[in-house]
Amino acid sequence: xxxxxxxxxxxxxxxxxxxxxxxxxxxxxxxxxxxxxxxxxxxxxxxxxxxxxxxxxxxxxxxxxxxxxxxxxxxxxxxxxxxxxxxxxxxxxxxxxxxxxxxxxxxxxxxxxxxxxxxxxxxxxxxxxxxxxxxxxxxxxxxxxxxxxxxxxxxxxxxxxxxxxxxxxxxxxxxxxxxxxxxxxxxxxxxxxxxxxxxxxxxxxxxxxxxxxxxxxxxxxxxxxxxxxxxxxxxxxxxxxxxxxxxxxxxxxxxxxxxxxxxxxxxxxxxxxxxxxxxxxxxxxxxxxxxxxxxxxxxxxxxxxxxxxxxxxxxxxxxxxxxxxxxxxxxxxxxxxxxxxxxxxxxxxx
Amino acid sequence: xxxxxxxxxxxxxxxxxxxxxxxxxxxxxxxxxxxxxxxxxxxxxxxxxxxxxxxxxxxxxxxxxxxxxxxxxxxxxxxxxxxxxxxxxxxxxxxxxxxxxxxxxxxxxxxxxxxxxxxxxxxxxxxxxxxxxxxxxxxxxxxxxxxxxxxxxxxxxxxxxxxxxxxxxxxxxxxxxxxxxxxxxxxxxxxxxxxxxxxxxxxxxxxxxxxxxxxxxxxxxxxxxxxxxxxxxxxxxxxxxxxxxxxxxxxxxxxxxxxxxxxxxxxxxxxxxxxxxxxxxxxxxxxxxxxxxxxxxxxxxxxxxxxxxxxxxxxxxxxxxxxxxxxxxxxxxxxxxxxxxxxxxxxxxx
DNA sequence: GTGAAAGCGCTAACAC
DNA sequence: GTGTTAGCGCTTTCAC
Numbered sequence: 001x002x003x004x005x006x007x008x009x010x011x012x013x014x015x016x017x018x019x020x021x022x023x024x025x026x027x028x029x030x031x032x033x034x035x036x037x038x039x040x041x042x043x044x045x046x047x048x049x050x051x052x053x054x055x056x057x058x059x060x061x062x063x064x065x066x067x068x069x070x071x072x073x074x075x076x077x078x079x080x081x082x083x084x085x086x087x088x089x090x091x092x093x094x095x096x097x098x099x100x101x102x103x104x105x106x107x108x109x110x111x112x113x114x115x116x117x118x119x120x121x122x123x124x125x126x127x128x129x130x131x132x133x134x135x136x137x138x139x140x141x142x143x144x145x146x147x148x149x150x151x152x153x154x155x156x157x158x159x160x161x162x163x164x165x166x167x168x169x170x171x172x173x174x175x176x177x178x179x180x181x182x183x184x185x186x187x188x189x190x191x192x193x194x195x196x197x198x199x200x201x202x203x204x205x206x207x208x209x210x211x212x213x214x215x216x217x218x219x220x221x222x223x224x225x226x227x228x229x230x231x232x233x234x235x236x237x238x239x240x241x242x243x244x245x246x247x248x249x250x251x252x253x254x255x256x257x258x259x260x261x262x263x264x265x266x267x268x269x270x271x272x273x274x275x276x277x278x279x280x281x282x283x284x285x286x287x288x289x290x291x292x293x294x295x296x297x298x299x300x301x302x303x304x305x306x307x308x309x310x311x312x313x314x315x316x317x318x319x320x321x322x323x324x325x326x327x328x329x330x331x332x333x334x335x336x337x338x339x340x341x342x343x344x345x346x347x348x349x350x
Numbered sequence: 351x352x353x354x355x356x357x358x359x360x361x362x363x364x365x366x367x368x369x370x371x372x373x374x375x376x377x378x379x380x381x382x383x384x385x386x387x388x389x390x391x392x393x394x395x396x397x398x399x400x401x402x403x404x405x406x407x408x409x410x411x412x413x414x415x416x417x418x419x420x421x422x423x424x425x426x427x428x429x430x431x432x433x434x435x436x437x438x439x440x441x442x443x444x445x446x447x448x449x450x451x452x453x454x455x456x457x458x459x460x461x462x463x464x465x466x467x468x469x470x471x472x473x474x475x476x477x478x479x480x481x482x483x484x485x486x487x488x489x490x491x492x493x494x495x496x497x498x499x500x501x502x503x504x505x506x507x508x509x510x511x512x513x514x515x516x517x518x519x520x521x522x523x524x525x526x527x528x529x530x531x532x533x534x535x536x537x538x539x540x541x542x543x544x545x546x547x548x549x550x551x552x553x554x555x556x557x558x559x560x561x562x563x564x565x566x567x568x569x570x571x572x573x574x575x576x577x578x579x580x581x582x583x584x585x586x587x588x589x590x591x592x593x594x595x596x597x598x599x600x601x602x603x604x605x606x607x608x609x610x611x612x613x614x615x616x617x618x619x620x621x622x623x624x625x626x627x628x629x630x631x632x633x634x635x636x637x638x639x640x641x642x643x644x645x646x647x648x649x650x651x652x653x654x655x656x657x658x659x660x661x662x663x664x665x666x667x668x669x670x671x672x673x674x675x676x677x678x679x680x681x682x683x684x685x686x687x688x689x690x691x692x693x694x695x696x697x698x699x700x
Numbered sequence: 701g702t703g704a705a706a707g708c709g710c711t712a713a714c715a716c
Numbered sequence: 717g718t719g720t721t722a723g724c725g726c727t728t729t730c731a732c
Contacts, residue, residue: 020725031703034728046701059504066479067426071417071708078460078480085451088639089668092442092730099436099463103473108480109461110428113449125455129416130458131426152411262642288439288583289639292612370709386711396717418709421724568729704731715720 017064028056039064075321078108079313080131083125085115087232088259089287090135090302094159097306098135098204098340099197105314107132114140121145128153133313135159135306136167138202156311156314162203168312168330172300174204177336178211181254181282181298184338185205186219188345190280193221196239196261196264197256198228205256208284208298212254224250229260236263244271251280252344258290259273261343265293286339296344299337308332357447369412375514378406389414404484425671427481427662428458430481432474432490435465438609441487444509446658448485454666457482464490464673471495478503483663485509485518485656488552505666507659513555518666518680520658522650524554527686531604531632531648534688537571538695539603540630543571546589546614547606548578555606558634558648561605574600581608586613594621601630602694607648608633608640611693626695636689646694649687658682 024031030049037044038053038325045053055063056062070076079102083091099109112127128134128149136146137159150156150166158169185193193216199206213223229239237254240263243253255261261283268275275281283290286299312330319326340347374380380399388393388403395403406412420426429452433441449459462477464470474491478484478499486496487509500506500516513519535543543566549556563573577590586605590613593603605611611633618625625631633640636649662680669676690697 018725022725032726033704033728034702037702040727044701049701063475063479063503065421065725066476067417067421068708069727071415071421071710071725072727073706086442086446089439089442092436092439092445095442095461096436096463099461100465110476111445111449111459111461113446113453115450125413127458129413135461153413209423259638262638265642278579287638288609288612289642292615292639293642368709372709382710383712383720384718387718390711399717416711418724419711421709421726422711425713587729689731702732704729706727706729708726710724711722713720713722716718 019060019064021064021068023060023064024056026054027060036060054099076108076130077106077131078110079133079136079310080110080112080127081135081309082112082114082120082127083137084113085231086113086141087097088257090257090285090300093164093302094137097303098310099306100303101307101310102314103255105310107314125149125153133157133317135309135313137161138204155313155320157313157316159309160202160204161304163329165329166329168316168332170308170312170332170334171207171307172334173217173304173336174207175211175281177215177298177338178208179184179215180211180338182212182215183219184296184340185254185280185282185344186216186221186251188252190279190345191221192248192251193224194243194250195224195226195252195256196229196236196243196253196260197226198230199226201228202231202256208256229256231257231259233263233266235257236260237267240264240267244268244273247281251281253281255281255283258285258287258295261295261297262293264290265295265343275343290339290341294342296341297339299339301334301336304334308334362550362563366471369410369420371412371414372404375410377410378402386673412679426458426480426482427456428460428481429483429485429660430460430462431479431480431485431487431659432462432464432470432477433487434463434490434519436463437683438607440607440635440650443652444487444656447653448660449656450653451657451660452664454644455660457664475499475503483507483667485659485663487511488554500620505663505670507663507666509655509659510552510554513679513681518662518682520655520662520682520684522554522655522684523686524557525561525564527648527688528558529559530566530688532562532565533569533629534690535602535604535632535694536571537567538555538602538630540695541571543574544593544603545576545602545606546573546579546586546593546603546610547576548580549576551578552581558606579606581607581609583616586610587617588613590614592619594618594623599629601631603631605631605633608635608637610643611645611647612639612643615645615693625693630695640689644692646691647689649685649689651686653686658684 005045012262021032021035025035035053038050042050053089102109134154138161143164156167158167163169197205216223227239229235261281273279283295283297286297290297371382371385375385385403388400452459467575483504485507488511493514496514506517508517508519510521547555549559566573577589579585611631633645633647636647640647
């Protein structure tokens, strides 16, 4: 904005803290209204006046207060995003896509991780009061909270979470990809499966499991009950230990995400089991490690998820600003892609 | 705060948008001052009055405006953080540590990625105007901008970046760990080294290179000139291709971070070179993939970096609020740890 | 082209 | 214990 001229200049006069528009006006010998105009639309002010204002701004090192401005304008020029956690590459990538797109649209980004806190409601509501629009990911707050915000707070876009009335929703394809993955494994000849992950813990996982179970059932194979575990390497490792102790061992282990699969891989190493010879293994997300260890997985467009959410939010905010009609809630499902590597078994080199 | 009772309630009366403290006061039959008191220090208000206020708050679904509150209080209750990028696990982990600690201290977090934009100054200054304290990481903005903010804006804590007058600094140990790494490799018997990464592009890398070069020189080995490359897998891959074309091949390749090393590993696979037989390889950071591919590296306390910065910032903010004396700038170097795995060569099983 | 003044929604003296 | 009122720093009619 204004004060990037004599950067290493003054800090005297008004004791530096809080150089207000009044000080600038006084120094320039004009009214605060003129200063405001000169700053936000120089065309409205006479050449000479503007020069004086600019000089005063530079000399006083003036930076308009965002708070004052926002209060007067009735907007924050900021967006928020709520995510369950930041552990693992998935959320970081989504966040990256979101921040990038939001910044391009000239908006600051506020983040809030709920990391399984008992009741993040208060924090989410607080966040809602700081932004012009809010993205809510996965299992972070209850539907009624989302609905309440969407109804009487800023617009909300849901990410990787089932739709709620009044909010747009962006997700990645889960069910069809799950089915495709299952069919691929069936093609390898496997008939005994295990599923590691908690469908109840995440809408995404629920979708993946549904697709997998459906495809297996269609092939006359009884879908495995999910072996519930958290979303990280340690949980996967532990779940695998449980699994490997059972009397009949599965031929293929399908995991809710890549990190769980990596935990399984660790456990197999401990037990002297070779992947894929002794056990086929698949993950989900296609994080960097998956590529380096040859893990078969399903790639999600993580950055795109974030970027799409940012753009949709922007639409809604504009809609409101221009007091246009509020369009109906939108839904978008971004495509995912099966990535076959060596962990699911041998393939003909073609 | 107030309005989490009848969540799915009203949205009428004041057209839902902007239920102010005046509306609550009117409905409760009291003054706005009383409403304010009832909300922020119930003890100051008579039992019966408070009940009426609370009822009004609930019925109107009132949520105090952050903007109004912040303007009156003269604080944002928010912290900011500026980072070069969010690609790769490193920054995400630091951010995680920061957000977590900040949230525990009751502060919201604003993020800003500069991702190599030409001049992020304006954005950083804008951010500075939205927060009570700011963390600035690595190579994002010039020193004079940092100094200007620290002098006449909110307190600043520097992260993974050389000290600037007026700001605290938190970094991870680089030089000593670099030396230790180099000595370890010398212990393997290697004498021909390569260094992949750009010391000029990051203070961290500069420190690592300095430590490595020093230790090599001490051992009578001429330090390699850095083969400059960016901080990601692709860059590492490309740099490795250049390197492997040279007439004399190094015995050990030391990389500025893990992702560069992973790129080298890829390139070696393409060239049919085995690690560590044909080439020893090391990274830096100890990201998840490093563990799974057996990469020797140096572990950084990434979350701790973020958490420490958050706490220091909190100290400074409190200092200012309580108009206490401003203590002298602090500096902290968090310890790092050499993690030896198979990529640097065979070790005696002990 | 410029100034005066009315807010934006809240907090905190200061009275009563 | 409660009400009045003066800001907090800016934007934006409405006059001149």
